[in-house]
Amino acid sequence: xxxxxxxxxxxxxxxxxxxxxHLEQKIREICTEYGYQEIRTPVFEHTELFQRGLGExxxxxxxxMYVFKDRGxxxxxxxxxxxxxxxxxxxxxxxxxxxxxxKLYYVEPLFRxxxxxxxxxxxxxxxxxEVFGTQHPAVDAEIxxxxxxxxxxxxxxxxxxxxxxxGCPGCRSGYRERLxxxxxPHLDQLCPDCLRRFEKNPLRLLDCKVEECxxxxxxxxSMLDFLCEECGVHFEHLRGYLEILNIKYEIDPGIVRGLDYxxxxxxxxxxxxxxxxxxxxxxxxxxxxxxxxxxxxxPASGFGLGLERLLHTxxxxxxxxxxxxxxxxxxxxxxxxxxxxxxxxxxxLRREGFPSDMDYLGRSxxxxxxxxxxxxxxxxxxxxxxxxxxxxxxxxxxDRGEQREIPARELITELRKSGDS
RNA sequence: GUGGAUGUAGCUCAGCUGGUUAGAGCGCCAGGUUGUGGCCCUGGAGGUCGCGGGUUCGAGUCCCGUCAUUCACCCCA
Numbered sequence: 001x002x003x004x005x006x007x008x009x010x011x012x013x014x015x016x017x018x019x020x021x022h023l024e025q026k027i028r029e030i031c032t033e034y035g036y037q038e039i040r041t042p043v044f045e046h047t048e049l050f051q052r053g054l055g056e057x058x059x060x061x062x063x064x065m066y067v068f069k070d071r072g073x074x075x076x077x078x079x080x081x082x083x084x085x086x087x088x089x090x091x092x093x094x095x096x097x098x099x100x101x102x103k104l105y106y107v108e109p110l111f112r113x114x115x116x117x118x119x120x121x122x123x124x125x126x127x128x129x130e131v132f133g134t135q136h137p138a139v140d141a142e143i144x145x146x147x148x149x150x151x152x153x154x155x156x157x158x159x160x161x162x163x164x165x166x167g168c169p170g171c172r173s174g175y176r177e178r179l180x181x182x183x184x185p186h187l188d189q190l191c192p193d194c195l196r197r198f199e200k201n202p203l204r205l206l207d208c209k210v211e212e213c214x215x216x217x218x219x220x221x222s223m224l225d226f227l228c229e230e231c232g233v234h235f236e237h238l239r240g241y242l243e244i245l246n247i248k249y250e251i252d253p254g255i256v257r258g259l260d261y262x263x264x265x266x267x268x269x270x271x272x273x274x275x276x277x278x279x280x281x282x283x284x285x286x287x288x289x290x291x292x293x294x295x296x297x298x299p300a301s302g303f304g305l306g307l308e309r310l311l312h313t314x315x316x317x318x319x320x321x322x323x324x325x326x327x328x329x330x331x332x333x334x335x336x337x338x339x340x341x342x343x344x345x346x347x348x349l350r351r352e353g354f355p356s357d358m359d360y361l362g363r364s365x366x367x368x369x370x371x372x373x374x375x376x377x378x379x380x381x382x383x384x385x386x387x388x389x390x391x392x393x394x395x396x397x398x399d400r401g402e403q404r405e406i407p408a409r410e411l412i413t414e415l416r417k418s419g420d421s
Numbered sequence: 422g423u424g425g426a427u428g429u430a431g432c433u434c435a436g437c438u439g440g441u442u443a444g445a446g447c448g449c450c451a452g453g454u455u456g457u458g459g460c461c462c463u464g465g466a467g468g469u470c471g472c473g474g475g476u477u478c479g480a481g482u483c484c485c486g487u488c489a490u491u492c493a494c495c496c497c498a
Contacts, residue, residue: 004489059496063422081498110498115422117492126498193495209494258497276493306498334456365456373458384456398458 008114008122010308018324019314023307024107027127030150034142036105036129041085043109047075052292053084055260057200064112078111082128083261083286083302084293090132091295100133107307118312119277125307129283132290135299137234140265140285141241143303147269147281148247150305154314160270162252163242165235166203167227168263169288175226176202186216203256222253234264261286265301271313280313281305328415330372331358334365334384342383345393345408349381352412372398379418381411 005011012020031038047067054061066078079085086104089095095102106128114120129146131139144161151159166172179202187195190205194213197204206217227235242249249267257266266284283303290298314321329349333342342358349356357375359368365384372380382394382403393411396403397418406414 007489064496112497114496115494116490117494120497124498128498196495204496277497279498282498304498309498330458332457361450364451366454366458367451369456369458371458377458380458382457386456394457396457401458403457 006122008116008120010121010123015324019311019321020307022321023127023311026150026153027105027107030146030153031105031129034103034146036103039086039089039104039106040108041089041106042079043111044076044078045085045088047077049084049088049293050077050080053087053261053289054081058259060112060258064114066111066113079108080112081110081259082106082108082126082304083130083259083289086128086130086302087132087289087293087295087300090130090298091290091293096133096296096298101139102132104130104132117277118275119306119309121308126304127307128302128304130300130302132300133298135234135264135285135287135301137237137265138241140238140267140301141245141247143283143301144242144249144267144269145245145247147283147303147305151269151271151280151310154310154319155317156271156313158272160272161247161249161267162255162270163238163249163265163267164252164255165224165227165231165238165264166256166262166266166284167223167231171226171228171231172223175221175223178221178226179203179205182220183216190216206256207254217254224251224253231264238265257282257284261289261292263287267303277309279306280309325355326376326378327357328354328377329356329379329381330368330375330377331356332365332368332372332380332382333358334382335388338383338385338388341388342381345381345383345411348412349415352415354415379415 028038047065050065051061056062060080065080068076068078070076086106090102090104107125108128109123109125111123113122116122127150129143131143144163148159148161151157167175180198183190183198183202183205187198189212190198191208191210191213194205194208194210197208203223205213206220208214208217224235252268255266255268262284264285264287267282268279269281270278271280272278281303283301285299285301287297287299289300290296331342331346331349333339346356346358357377359371363371365382369380377398380396380398380403382396384394387393387405387408390405391408392405393408394403394405395411395414
């Protein structure tokens with residue numbers, strides 16, 4: 001069908017756009033306060049970037065990417081997540097040659113081929129943060145703090161912050177072995193999904209929701225017990241900094257994240273009553289990604305925050321978005337001559353900075369007044385044959401229901417005066 | 422990719438066990454004052470009943486398929 005949008009996409013209609021602009025404004029505000037600068041990267045990248053960056057075995061790479069060939073035969077992919085692209089831009093533009101760390105943020109559409117449901121679209125928008133060039137645990141605390149602060153500014157304080165550490169390639173592989181050893185005797189009692197996980201991504205066994213599996217999971221060895229010295233200290237320090245920031249959190253060994261690039265810190269922020277997809281923000285540290293992308297070994301940390309999910313939450317919570325600006329003047333004319341005069345006056349009002357409009361459908365005066373009301377205009381400026389002859393206009397205050405006739409040349413000054421009140 | 426629910430005007434929905442020109446509210450347009458909004462009143466426009474097959478004398482109503490929406494799983498923001 002020509003008039004249907006593709007599955008999992010959404011039109012943002014004018015009323016909604018105002019809400020988005022509000023979100024974006026809040027994002028720019030907080031990022032400026034925290035010392036982050038905006039970066040914009042292309043919506044598509046070379047397919048290899050995501051294959052290498054996210055890991056061949058991940059769900060995103062395996063079955064969720066929008067891959068296409070351009071006319072030159074290159075394989076390109078609609079960006080399925082923000083971090084790899086930001087890392088690529090950082091390396092390509094030698095941002096590491098500037099003062100470190102580099103603190104970036106972005107608001108951009110992401111694309112994943114999935115079955116849509118509540119809180120999940122094929123094209124969605126993320127507010128993302130990336131800090132390149134330091135492995136200091138305070139940075140991990142800073143970005144978690146930024147996310148909590150951001151959500152708090154919308155009155156969302158019923159947040160669940162969960163953190164975990166995935167260690168480094170060194171300690172993780174040891175843990176992985178132990179995990180396989182632990183689950184192997186119970187394979188016949190695990191759900192089919194978990195059998196797959198056992199083969200493909202054993203860490204995922206830890207966040208299975210099936211009752212039968214949870215029994216085993218609760219007794220399973222924890223990554224935290226296998227952290228090497230460096231990773232263990234890093235995690236302890238992270239906790240210390242979170243406490244300084246007064247952030248309430250839980251340690252959840254079940255948080256493993258879906259992408260291969262994570263090391264050490266991982267975290268998720270949930271908001272209750274959001275349905276199945278209740279994670280509003282997720283992220284962590286990825287000290288190995290740069291190297292994987294062919295760059296120097298540069299540590300980094302970041303998060304993604306789903307704006308459709310945030311918007312959905314805010315609507316559910318009855319958040320008071322700012323009222324849309326109302327038109328100041330709706331110009332009403334009677335007669336052909338007056339229309340031309342009104343058209344001229346309209347242009348002048350706009351030049352003077354008054355949001356103004358008039359009717360173009362040849363409506364009756366009465367009907368124009370109705371339009372003025374529907375447009376929620378503050379004033380109706382009426383120009384008819386009589387006013388034209390006298391060089392005046394009728395200025396009607398639509399809120400108060402009062403009107404008076406004034407010389408046309410005084411209209412701007414009159415409007416200015418009332419603008420202050 | 423898997424499973425469930427749903428698909429009638431722009432929107433929210435009604436349409437009993439299949440039976441003549443498919444309805445309501447809201448919205449939209451016009452009129453009720455040949456120069457005036459909100460409330461109220463009147464009228465009007467607008468529907469291939471998602472699409473395609475089938476059963477039947479006859480289907481919006483039953484059956485099959487398909488597409489879409491939606492909820493959940495996998496996974497994720």
